[in-house]
Amino acid sequence: MHLYPITAYHYLVLAAALFALGATGVMLRRNIIILFMSIELMLNAVNLNLVAFSRLNGHVVGQVFALFIVAVAAAEAVVGLGILLAFYRNKETLNIDEVNLLRG
Amino acid sequence: MLEAIAFYGLAALILGFGVMVITARSAVHSVVFLVLNFLAVAVVYVVLGAEFLAVIQVLVYAGGIVVLYLFVVMLVNQKRTPEAHHDPHRKTGLGIMLASAVLAEVTAIVVYTASAPSASPIPVSSPVVGGNTEQVGWLLYTDYLIAFEVASMLLLAAMVGAILFARRMD
Numbered sequence: 611m612h613l614y615p616i617t618a619y620h621y622l623v624l625a626a627a628l629f630a631l632g633a634t635g636v637m638l639r640r641n642i643i644i645l646f647m648s649i650e651l652m653l654n655a656v657n658l659n660l661v662a663f664s665r666l667n668g669h670v671v672g673q674v675f676a677l678f679i680v681a682v683a684a685a686e687a688v689v690g691l692g693i694l695l696a697f698y699r700n701k702e703t704l705n706i707d708e709v710n711l712l713r714g
Numbered sequence: 715m716l717e718a719i720a721f722y723g724l725a726a727l728i729l730g731f732g733v734m735v736i737t738a739r740s741a742v743h744s745v746v747f748l749v750l751n752f753l754a755v756a757v758v759y760v761v762l763g764a765e766f767l768a769v770i771q772v773l774v775y776a777g778g779i780v781v782l783y784l785f786v787v788m789l790v791n792q793k794r795t796p797e798a799h800h801d802p803h804r805k806t807g808l809g810i811m812l813a814s815a816v817l818a819e820v821t822a823i824v825v826y827t828a829s830a831p832s833a834s835p836i837p838v839s840s841p842v843v844g845g846n847t848e849q850v851g852w853l854l855y856t857d858y859l860i861a862f863e864v865a866s867m868l869l870l871a872a873m874v875g876a877i878l879f880a881r882r883m884d
Contacts, residue, residue, distance in 0.1 A: 616721045619827055621762070624725045626820045628732055633816040635736030637809040643741045643787055647748050650779065651732055654755050657767075665762045670849045673764045674858055677850070680767075680774050681865045685872035687779045691786045692879030698790045699882075707804050 621662035629655035642697075642704050646690055653683045720761050727754040741787045745780060752776045766847040 628651060635648030657676040664672025694704070701708060731751035738744040752775040759768035854862055 614715075614718050616717050620721060620725075621758070622827070623824050624721075624728065624758075626824055627729055630813075630817045630820045631729065631732040631736060634813045637813040638806075639736060640804075641741055643783065643790075644736065644738075644744050647735055647744055647783065650748065650775075651735065651751070654752065654775075657771075658755060658758065661759055661762050661764045661767060664764065670764075670846065670853060673767050673846075673850055674853050676764075676767055677770060677854070678858075678861060678865055680770055681869060684774055684779055685868050687782060688872045688876045689879070691782060692876040694786060695789065696879045704790060 618662045618666040621665075622659060625655040625658040625662065628652075628658065640705050640707060642694055642706050642709070645706060646687065646694075650683065650687070653679060717761065721758075724754055724758050724761070727751075728758070742784070745783050745787060748783070749776050749780050752780065764846060766850045 632648045632650075632652035632655060635651065636645055639645055639648065657679055660672040660676040660679070664670055664676075697709065698704060700711075728751060731747045731754060734747040735744050735751060738747060752771060756768040756771040756776070759765070759771060
């Protein structure tokens with residue numbers, strides 16, 4: 611792989627790096643809101659992959675799939691933030707370590 | 715040459731803003747960097763020829779989801795920051811180990827694909843009738859109509875669920 615010209619692999623590497631960043635954020639941060647944002651970063655990396663493949667194959671099916679991922683991400687963010695608000699009302703904290711209501 | 719300059723500039727922006735998102739101390743700063751990250755990704759979509767998806771990215775992500783995050787950040791009044799609390803059960807070492815495992819896995823995939831016979835440059839897509847939006851819309855309303863309807867039902871269910879969760883339980 612060379613730095614130039616730009617191939618689809620370059621976009622895949624960029625998406626992989628973005629995904630790794632999101633995974634790092636999920637595992638190392640304690641603020642639930644920032645955890646959600648890291649998940650959004652990972653979803654974006656997946657979308658980037660799909661669009662790069664769509665360009666590689668010269669077909670727009672990948673973009674349609676990415677559209678569905680955007681819809682699912684919106685639903686996930688809405689429900690996740692709703693749960694977060696309900697949790698905050700109960701425990702007055704946003705620390706992921708204190709989310710242990712269901713721990714046996 | 716132009717695409718190379720655009721790609722490396724945008725890649726630096728995306729990864730830089732991504733690092734800022736996960737390292738920022740305040741959640742509000744994280745949200746702002748997230749918007750910038752999404753906008754840079756939208757520009758990458760334009761470079762890749764997915765104009766419709768780029769518009770959707772700006773409208774739904776940068777315009778909708780991020781505003782939702784901002785609302786939640788403003789709603790929860792953080793008297794003590796979550797990072798101040800230390801849980802004795804928290805296994806930071808395990809977290810770092812898992813994160814580096816993911817990183818190593820991704821790196822292995824990258825190295826593996828890079829060592830493969832070099833790929834030909836992206837073929838210039840043949841000029842098709844209609845723009846990107848028309849193509850995507852055509853596929854969406856013919857081959858993927860059922861998935862489209864299911865997605866709309868999912869959004870409806872998410873809306874009902876969010877209202878139910880956010881309502882004050884008396």
